[in-house]
Amino acid sequence: MFELAPSILSADFTRLAEAIQAVEAGGATILHVDVMDGHFVPNITIGLPVVKAIRQVTNLKIDTHLMIAEPSRYAEKFVEAGADMVSVHIETDAHLQRTLVGIREAGAQSGIAINPATPLVALEEALPFADYVVLMSVNPGFGGQKFIHTSVDKIIRLRQMILTRGLQTRIEVDGGVDASNIAKMIESGAEIIVSGTGVFGKGKPIEAVKQLIEAATVWV
Ligand code: DX5
Numbered sequence: 001m002f003e004l005a006p007s008i009l010s011a012d013f014t015r016l017a018e019a020i021q022a023v024e025a026g027g028a029t030i031l032h033v034d035v036m037d038g039h040f041v042p043n044i045t046i047g048l049p050v051v052k053a054i055r056q057v058t059n060l061k062i063d064t065h066l067m068i069a070e071p072s073r074y075a076e077k078f079v080e081a082g083a084d085m086v087s088v089h090i091e092t093d094a095h096l097q098r099t100l101v102g103i104r105e106a107g108a109q110s111g112i113a114i115n116p117a118t119p120l121v122a123l124e125e126a127l128p129f130a131d132y133v134v135l136m137s138v139n140p141g142f143g144g145q146k147f148i149h150t151s152v153d154k155i156i157r158l159r160q161m162i163l164t165r166g167l168q169t170r171i172e173v174d175g176g177v178d179a180s181n182i183a184k185m186i187e188s189g190a191e192i193i194v195s196g197t198g199v200f201g202k203g204k205p206i207e208a209v210k211q212l213i214e215a216a217t218v219w220v
């Protein structure tokens, strides 16, 4: 089932509650929250207190994307703060399986995020412990970057890898997705689509969400 996950990274932070309510009204079901530490990625964004605050104003599923070093130190804290989904990067966790199990035991869905240059084979052993994979279609750190075209083939191969193993893992695509390419993501096997500037970059977020859902559901 397709779900749209607007990324608040590109929202107006002075009016965050309004932005969240707008995407909910437009039909989004997940809110993507980008947590960056200025270490794993070259940008610093938001953390636990903001997730706690967002939890007070929405019933949307909160999907925290941890772009931080040593994510195992914080993953379960994000569940306590109100996250329904927590993803950690495979490139920065030496004990990924333990972190994923910890996220599930804390009561949230566990996700593995994977950078554009990291091969899918790295996922193999940890895949059964993940509810979803965040396939990065840009190098993480900033909103508004150009979609890396080789990601389409990577989605197709990941879908195949999941099916071959008889798993239920969902594919989330993150980075550079807008109304022009969202249908291609769904066609290739993605089920959760993150969009930041595609939702908050121009005009009204509620209309942008409706348009993205319409463009995506051509394939549903
Ligand atoms: C990139 C973030 C993305 C970003 C997506 O580091 O993980 O979630 O906010 O933004 P757009 O859709 O503008 O590429």
Ligand code: ZN
Binding pocket: 007, 032, 033, 034, 065, 174, 194
């Ligand atoms: Zn993200």
